[in-house]
Amino acid sequence: MQRQVRKRLTIKMLVWRLALVGAVLLSGSAAQAGGSFTLTAVDESTGEPVPTRVVFTRADGRPQIVRRTVPSGVGFVLDGEQLVALPNGAFQFQVIRGPEYRVITGNFSIDRDASDAHSVTLPRMVDMAAEGWWSGDPAVTTPLRLLPLLMQSEDLHFAGRVGEDPQTQIRLDRPLPTAAADAPWGPIEIRQDLAADQHGLLLVGTPESFTAADSAVSSDTIRAAVRQDVNAVVVENPFAWDVPIWLASGRIKAMFLMGDWLRLDRKITAVSGSRPPSEVGFRDAHGPGRWAEHVYWQMLNSGLQIAPLGGSGSQLKNHPVGYCRTYVHAAQDNRSPDPQPIGQQAWWDAALTGQSVITNGPLLRPTLGGEYPGHVFRAYSGEALEMSVELNLSTRDPVEYLEVVHNGNVFYSARLDEFAEAGGVIPPLRIEHSGWVIVRVVTLFEDHWRAAVSAPWYIHFDDRPRISKQAVQFFRDWLSEREAMLAKLPADQRAAHAPYVIAARNFWQQQAAAANAP
Structure with missing residues (x-):
């Protein structure tokens, strides 16, 4: 007997090249100290000022620090409008607002005592929330007083904050805005009942009375979490030596597939204090990202149902929040053309059960057999399921390949031009045994592994997972x-x-x- 669940796989590809804003010459006379100008970022669709991140670099590529601004790890926050003071010279700039907006780049020069005003319009490539996909960063260490503004500047809706709030000495021209659920850029919600240990474990939903295990034995953290009714235990470091011991506890809910080894400020080719790759081919700039993926696939192939996460992590500081992020689709049965904002609990429930896509660049919105990631298909021996993938994809980076992966084996792989030449048709998967399926898009970005990966869909025949x-x-x-x-x-x-x-x-x-x- 054969049951069919068919859908045509389609890709709506939006490739945006970096736009060059015309060079601006700010001129004046007198002193050599430099000049200032007012810079405003405006959302193209609304015409209203919008928080964003700006990066200034000198002509030789060195980053330029801008005083009296809120630093965002790489660059600074432009809260809709900002007075910018710079020394004399030529500069390049990038205006960035998360992965859903087009990146605006340009160059300008500052001459003596310059003073002017300039506005940059930010076009949105895609509105993920309007399609029911909500962004979050499960673990950040940003001071609480700055986090709402930084989230707004990156178009990030949910965050989990780890650690104490350090004193931050930053001079501001005006008070920081208060996050509001009905803000024009969408909900901003911050969860603070998280704790991280020194070994690479993250605890989500710790009670107020929670006492962390101060132990050299990493599994004591898991024991403390179980005893004190913590909501979820997450593997933050997938390279940690104790990973097989943690998995054996049966308490691991999720794993960071993208974390602090993927960063904009430096290249990381190896993660210190962790188990190095046991196979060749993981030693280059893309190595840590692909090694984390390889480890995750082995978890799935071992019969474990563990959700992937993408986020900053509890050890990453001085870096844009939400660069690695998790998009969830919380209402799997909701086909409404106008999805409503979801609450914090719904976002975390979806993230920790794998109704999600993990990304540090491309924006992937997939279904398999009409279901979102995290769905479990069930069948019985002697049956066959025939299913196809349907997806939308938006990306600012050139894509190396699009793949459908079944049980760790590539079922379908193509460059996007090959896919287009084939008429957008991918053969359906015919599945007769238990396993899992993911969809991934990997870019040509050179500095590190930049990709979008769906959480798995699971297929259970006779209610038994596949164990390799x-x-x-x-x-x-x-x-x-x-x-x-x-x-x-x-x-x-x-x-x-x-x-x-x-x-x-x-x-x-x-x-x-x-x-x-x-």
Whole structure:
């Protein structure tokens, strides 16, 4: 018997090249100190000033610090309108407002005592919220008093804030705006009941009485979370040595697929203090991003249902919030042409159950068989499911390839021009066994791995997930390496780790015995 769920795969591709705003010469006379001008950013669709991020660089590429502004890690926040004072010289600029807007670039020069006013219009490429997709950064460390403004400047709706609020010495020309759920740029909601440990675990939904485990044994954090009724335990560092032990606890809800190893201010080719790639091909600038993806695929192939997340992370400072972000579609059955804003709880529920797309660039809105990511298709032995993907894609970066991945194997791969030449038709997947499917778009960005990846759709035949022998062995090997490291510790320290290691060894042995795929 065969059940069919067919949909044509279509891509609406919006590739925007960086627009060059005409050069502006600000001139005057007298002193050599430089000049100032008022800069305004305006949303093209509304004609109203809008918060955004601006980056100034000198002609030689060095970043230019602008005094009396709110720094955003890379550049500063332009709160709709800002008086900008600069020294004499030639400059380049970028005006950026998250991934949904076109990036505006240009150049200008400052001459003696310049004074003028200029406005930049920001065109929106796509309105994700209008299509029911809401953006968030699950872990940021930005001071609370600055976070609403920084979120507005990046068109970010939800955030989880980790850590204490440090004292911030920044001189402002006027008070920061107060975040409002009915602000013209959409809801701004910040969750603060998060905690991170030193090992690479993030806890979401900690009670007020929560006491963190101050222990050299990472799994003590998970034990404390269980005892104190924390909502979710998240793997923030997918390269941590204790990952196979954490997975064996059965308490891991999600994993950062994109995190602080993908940054705009520097290239990272290796994550210190973590397990290095066990295979060749992960040592270049794209290596950490692709290695995190590889680890995640092994989790899925081991029969684990873990949601991916994209965010800044609890260790990343001085960086734009929401560069790596998670878009969720909270109402999977909602086909309304005018989706309503969702609340904070709905966003987090969707993020932690994988009704999402993770991105640090492209904007991907996919369905499989008419369902959003996170859906579980169910069937019985002897049946076959035939399903196709439907998606919309918007991107500012040239795309290297679009792929549909089934159980870690590429089912379909094409450059976008090849896809267009093929008439936008991709063969449907015919699925007869348990497994998972994701869609990903990888760009040609050179500095690091820039991509959009859907959370998985799961297919369960006879209510059993797919468990791969090779994937289970991947984590058993990882565990063996970790055990060899722990064996070198003093006896009392080994004893503290021992219960968790033994439990993990038993878990992965059971998974190997239950394996139903190569």
